[in-house]
Amino acid sequence: MIEIDIPGFGNVKLKHLVSDFTGTLSYNGKLIPGVKDRLNRLSESLAIHILTSDTFGTARKELKDVRCEVCVLDGEFHDLQKEEYVENLDSLSVVAFGNGNNDRKMLRVARIGVAVTEREGCAVDILMAGDVHISGIVNGLDLLLNTKRLKATLRY
Numbered sequence: 001m002i003e004i005d006i007p008g009f010g011n012v013k014l015k016h017l018v019s020d021f022t023g024t025l026s027y028n029g030k031l032i033p034g035v036k037d038r039l040n041r042l043s044e045s046l047a048i049h050i051l052t053s054d055t056f057g058t059a060r061k062e063l064k065d066v067r068c069e070v071c072v073l074d075g076e077f078h079d080l081q082k083e084e085y086v087e088n089l090d091s092l093s094v095v096a097f098g099n100g101n102n103d104r105k106m107l108r109v110a111r112i113g114v115a116v117t118e119r120e121g122c123a124v125d126i127l128m129a130g131d132v133h134i135s136g137i138v139n140g141l142d143l144l145l146n147t148k149r150l151k152a153t154l155r156y
Contacts, residue, residue, distance in 0.1 A: 002045050004147045008156025012111055015093040017042055017144070018086055021052035021059045021070075023099045023120035025137055029056025032118065036066050038141040043067040046144075049089070051082050053102065082106040097140055104129040112154075114140050 002014040017039075019025055025035050039048055048068035052059045063070050073081050083105035086094050096103070096110035099122045107113030107129040115122055115130035116137050127133055132153055134140040143150040 002144060002147065004151055006151050006154045009154045013093060014046060014095050014111065014144075016049060016089045017046045017095050017097070018049045018051060018082075018089070018106060018110065019097040019137075020082075020100060020103045021050050021063070022055045023118060024097055024103070024116050025050070026056075026058070026062060027119050029058035029062070031062040032137055034138040035141065038138065038145065039066045039068060042141065042144055046095075049085070051085055051106070053078050078102040079105045083109055086110050095144065097137065098130075099123065099126060101125055107131075112150075114143070116140050 004012045006012060026032060042048065050063060050068050050070045052072055054072045059072060060070055079102040082103060086096060086106045086109050091109040092111045094110040095112040096106045097114045097116050098107055099116045099118060101123045104125045107115065107126065113130040115126040115133045117135050118137060
């Protein structure tokens, strides 16, 4: 667990990291350099869950050396599936990362939602759904590895 007391934002007790894959952790279906190491370090404190539509069909292969659960979504309404997944974990214990429209609902229900802009872009709705907007997933994961950065961003 990661616990952070953020003035004006409240006490945060994180047990789960939930992230999109395509465009958030990866570029053109390939894991972004530095992500694997950071996710494995964070897995010592948090359960890591990757929810993905897997546009490039590479998520399982790219994440094989990461201590995480990979869930490739089927059917339609991936935004609702991601939201429900986070709610079932206890949304108040979740930090969620995403960049696409189908991530907006999970960012809204998570205790901390992080909108990520990588080379594939960031949907405008995500910017309003998150608590934090970060340029690059490595920078976003580093917020959890050095929580004083996150505290400085979210404090009132």
